[in-house]
Amino acid sequence: MALESLRYRRGSLEVLNQRLLPGQLRYERVGDVQRAWAAIRDMEVRGAPAIALLGCLSLAVELAGGAGPTEDLGALEEFVGQKLGFLLSARPTAANLGREAERLRGWVRRRVETPGVTPKLLRESIIEYIEGLLDKDRRDNRSIGAHGADAILGGLPGxxxxxxxxxxxxxxxxxxxxxxxxxxxxxxxxxxxxxxxxxxxxxxxxxxxxxxxxxxxxxxxxxxxxxxxxxxxxxxxxxxxxxxxxxxxxxxxxxxxxxxxxxxxxxxxxxxxxxxxxxxxxxxxxxxxxxxxxxxxxxx
Incomplete structure (x- = not known):
């Protein structure tokens, strides 16, 4: 079974500290965006997709724990935007986190403009959106592997x-x-x-x-x-x-x-x-x- 870079369930997130490998196999709790920022910056987590997932999931953990405004849609949107902006300062070269942050900001904006959305519903839907990134990452990884194998094996004579x-x-x-x-x-x-x-x-x-x-x-x-x-x-x-x-x-x-x-x-x-x-x-x-x-x- 392959090692997991991240372990997540609603409200709980752990990261495998890759700086300790291969001498130690240790998962460390990531309870908020600040801790995720440090893990990204200090290269405890590596690989552009994993960096993006850790950042977004740390925001989901904060929201699940009740962090941020609870009564105002605009204030909650601003809170999410500030957290994403802070995460982006951790590692400037990897593009995935910036792209996911941009998508999430746009998605939140559209949800805020949806009639009938309350701060509670917005919070829940943001968490669900971020959780969906995990499944998408795994699907995309398998597709990349399959396309790569086809391309490489297809070029072999005989x-x-x-x-x-x-x-x-x-x-x-x-x-x-x-x-x-x-x-x-x-x-x-x-x-x-x-x-x-x-x-x-x-x-x-x-x-x-x-x-x-x-x-x-x-x-x-x-x-x-x-x-x-x-x-x-x-x-x-x-x-x-x-x-x-x-x-x-x-x-x-x-x-x-x-x-x-x-x-x-x-x-x-x-x-x-x-x-x-x-x-x-x-x-x-x-x-x-x-x-x-x-x-x-x-x-x-």
């Missing part, structure tokens, strides 16, 4: 065994518990409109090597990772981690304390190097077509 190299957090711990990149090469945290991809540091070098050796290079990402508002990868915000992550290990200094450290968490792979395509829950797309397809689907 069948035969397949050797795959994965990079980034591509399995169950990156998502709600299944994984997005089980049959592909790399994951992604953000896809620009032209198909450039931001992923964990080292992806670009792998793409260059694959291109040189004639090995198909795929990216697997749910549609929420696409960001059609950014024309190219040059505009993707790249998170920089503390230099101590490279100069210290377990609190022990490994380098000169005055050493100048640059520690980007991501690099950008140009779309030209993504020779296999971008695999989403809707199918496999040429890199420049992925975000366009997502935008078109969003308008339907």
């Amino acid at each position: 069948g035969g065994p397949v050797t795959l190299l994965t990079h980034c957090n591509t399995g169950a711990l990156a998502t709600a518990g299944y994984g997005t990149a089980l049959a592909v090469v790399v994951g992604a945290d953000r896809v620009a409109a032209n198909g450039d991809v931001a992923n964990k540091i080292g992806t670009f070098q792998l793409a260059v090597a694959a291109r040189h050796l004639g090995i198909p290079f795929y990216v697997a990402a749910p549609s929420g990772t696409c960001d059609p508002t950014l024309a190219s990868g040059d505009l993707i915000p790249i998170e920089e981690r503390p230099g101590t992550e490279l100069t210290q290990l377990g609190g022990v200094l490994l380098a000169d304390p005055e050493a100048d450290v640059w520690n980007p968490a991501f690099d950008v792979t140009p779309h030209e190097l993504i020779t296999g395509g971008i695999i989403t829950e809707w199918g496999v797309f040429a890199p420049p077509e992925a975000c366009r397809a997502v935008a078109e689907r969003g308008q339907q």
Whole structure:
């Protein structure tokens, strides 16, 4: 049975602290948005889909516990918006949380404008909406795996065994518990409109090597990772981690304390190097077509 990155039931949320793996297997309680923010920022949870789910579910936990205004629709809407805005400040590169926050804000606005909706009904419906994201994530993960397997196996002459190299957090711990990149090469945290991809540091070098050796290079990402508002990868915000992550290990200094450290968490792979395509829950797309397809689907 695959490990679960998150454990949720109405009013209760736990996150597997991935910073302790493989030495310890410990789930920690996430009782509010503040704790989720810290888990996201400190990389206790990793993988863009899991980050988005943890943030949204932590808001559901707060609402289930009675946090926020109880008598005014507008005040409750503002409360939700403020919580989502705070969560977005934790990790700037991963696109999924921003996309889900935008969708949730729009959905809440429409619910507020629905005749007969009370603050109590709005609160309950927001919780149910967020809980629905869990099931959607699992469905999308399976679709991505199936599309990826079809694309890769379909390119094999006469069948035969397949050797795959994965990079980034591509399995169950990156998502709600299944994984997005089980049959592909790399994951992604953000896809620009032209198909450039931001992923964990080292992806670009792998793409260059694959291109040189004639090995198909795929990216697997749910549609929420696409960001059609950014024309190219040059505009993707790249998170920089503390230099101590490279100069210290377990609190022990490994380098000169005055050493100048640059520690980007991501690099950008140009779309030209993504020779296999971008695999989403809707199918496999040429890199420049992925975000366009997502935008078109969003308008339907």
